[in-house]
Amino acid sequence: MELLPDLKLHHPRSVEDAVSLHAAxxxxxxxxxxSDLLVNIRRGIEQPESxxxxxxxxxMQAITEATGQISIGGAVTLRELAExxxxxxxxxxxxxxxxxxxxxxxxxxxxxGGNLCLDTRCVFYNQSEWWRSANAYCLKNRGEICHVAPxxxxxxxxxxxxxxxxxxxxxxxxxxxxxxxxxxxxxADLYRNDGMDHLTLGQGELLVAVHMAKPSExxxxxxxxxxxxxxxxxxxxxxxxxxxxxxxxISDLQVGLTGVSPLPFLVRKLDKFIGRAADDACLEELRDxxxxxxxxxxxxxxxxxxxRRVAGALAQKLAASFF
Amino acid sequence: xxxxxSLTVNGVAHDDVIPDNMLLVDYLREKTGLTGTKIGxxxxxxxxxxxxxxxxxxxxxxxxxxxxxxxRIETVxxxxxxxxxxxxxxxxxxxxxxxxxxxxxxxIMASEALLRxxxxxxxxxxxxxxxxxxxxxTGYVKIIEAVQFAAxxxxxxELAS
Numbered sequence: 001m002e003l004l005p006d007l008k009l010h011h012p013r014s015v016e017d018a019v020s021l022h023a024a025x026x027x028x029x030x031x032x033x034x035s036d037l038l039v040n041i042r043r044g045i046e047q048p049e050s051x052x053x054x055x056x057x058x059x060m061q062a063i064t065e066a067t068g069q070i071s072i073g074g075a076v077t078l079r080e081l082a083e084x085x086x087x088x089x090x091x092x093x094x095x096x097x098x099x100x101x102x103x104x105x106x107x108x109x110x111x112x113g114g115n116l117c118l119d120t121r122c123v124f125y126n127q128s129e130w131w132r133s134a135n136a137y138c139l140k141n142r143g144e145i146c147h148v149a150p151x152x153x154x155x156x157x158x159x160x161x162x163x164x165x166x167x168x169x170x171x172x173x174x175x176x177x178x179x180x181x182x183x184x185x186x187x188a189d190l191y192r193n194d195g196m197d198h199l200t201l202g203q204g205e206l207l208v209a210v211h212m213a214k215p216s217e218x219x220x221x222x223x224x225x226x227x228x229x230x231x232x233x234x235x236x237x238x239x240x241x242x243x244x245x246x247x248x249x250i251s252d253l254q255v256g257l258t259g260v261s262p263l264p265f266l267v268r269k270l271d272k273f274i275g276r277a278a279d280d281a282c283l284e285e286l287r288d289x290x291x292x293x294x295x296x297x298x299x300x301x302x303x304x305x306x307x308r309r310v311a312g313a314l315a316q317k318l319a320a321s322f323f
Numbered sequence: 324x325x326x327x328x329s330l331t332v333n334g335v336a337h338d339d340v341i342p343d344n345m346l347l348v349d350y351l352r353e354k355t356g357l358t359g360t361k362i363g364x365x366x367x368x369x370x371x372x373x374x375x376x377x378x379x380x381x382x383x384x385x386x387x388x389x390x391x392x393x394x395r396i397e398t399v400x401x402x403x404x405x406x407x408x409x410x411x412x413x414x415x416x417x418x419x420x421x422x423x424x425x426x427x428x429x430x431i432m433a434s435e436a437l438l439r440x441x442x443x444x445x446x447x448x449x450x451x452x453x454x455x456x457x458x459x460x461t462g463y464v465k466i467i468e469a470v471q472f473a474a475x476x477x478x479x480x481e482l483a484s
Contacts, residue, residue: 006324031370031387053390104454109382231455
């Protein structure tokens with residue numbers, strides 16, 4: 001690892017101060033937990049002149065409930081999110097996903113906002129400066145060739161945050177603050193299918209909070225991930241399932257995926273399962289539907305073939321647990 | 324750029340002028356001279372640098388020291404009192420929880436955080452709490468026995484420190 005470059009660290013106490021401090025710097029980055037950003041800086045991937053530290057902003061540290069709604073601050077830690085009683089009660093997949101991120105010490109300082117804005121990952125990208133220079137870098141950073149798909153001009157680095165697919169199940173909205181004020185955006189629209197530039201955040205924008213409506217009591221949800229080491233790894237594939245079954249028939253079904261493409265997304269065309277009997281044939285069809293849309297590329301040492309299959313299998317297993 | 328940092332390390336108040344880019348682990352080792360905290364992987368993967376910040380286990384190698392203003396830091400150096408080891412330290416000694424010993428400071432601090440929250444942990448609780456700490460020698464069985472030893476000693480009335 002390289003040494004951290006000389007930089008200025010700002011400690012704003014309000015969102016508005018954070019935005020103006022960021023705007024005043026020529027090359028600044030927002031810093032939350034730092035478990036992703038500081039590593040990338042020390043690997044020479046980026047060299048900001050200033051960091052704007054977000055974890056002293058009270059507004060971003062609260063989980064608040066209103067009638068039928070919940071708001072979760074961007075600086076809420078993953079441990080707090082995993083332990084939150086209202087989140088566990090109404091959004092089980094979100095609490096489980098937060099509790100599955102990395103290890104317990106990472107979750108003490110890793111934040112919701114940081115996990116949602118995590119940089120995309122690839123075996124050719126998350127390496128030391130020395131390693132990457134020996135490999136002529138890569139398309140995502142300083143290089144001209146994507147080593148995953150050498151013929152193409154597209155980056156396939158995978159989005160690997162665990163919480164995003166769970167939030168997508170509940171149509172979460174993100175509240176952003178930037179130099180032009182605040183705006184709300186559907187979480188799905190925060191992402192684009194481009195490993196080099198996967199966030200639609202504008203210049204100087206930060207994620208203040210996530211807002212969601214509570215689903216009906218009949219809705220169940222869960223999250224599971226496959227990883228090399230059960231204790232701390234990023235997902236090879238992460239699967240969030242939302243389901244409701246009434247009178248033996250499926251009345252609500254959504255599946256969110258992460259770790260298999262440059263963005264987290266909801267599996268498409270699941271409407272055909274609504275009204276179907278919740279049985280083994282249905283589960284196998286669901287598995288195949290998820291597998292078909294989990295188009296993992298060679299961004300990990302584990303082959304993409306396995307990640308596609310395990311995504312389908314996890315969806316099948318999670319759905320079956322509610323039948 | 325520099326910051327004036329005020330915090331306590333193992334109960335001792337410190338006021339230091341530090342560069343903004345100084346990591347907590349470098350502050351502890353270089354500025355305060357407490358070299359118990361180890362730098363293993365340098366990137367949050369191994370847990371050897373685990374220290375307690377306001378009672379919570381965190382990686383000192385991924386924490387900028389300047390973000391620890393007014394915090395209470397505890398490292399493995401501050402556990403023993405008057406040359407007497409704590410129950411956890413005795414556990415790692417008695418049960419051979421340390422072999423090469425490089426991961427041990429992080430293991431002990433993560434275990435310390437666990438026992439403060441949960442004085443009677445199950446084996447699964449111990450495995451969960453130590454999930455972010457990697458040991459390449461022991462195979463973890465002896466480490467788990469060491470934490471169980473400490474929990475039993477504490478339950479039988481031995482003082483933690």
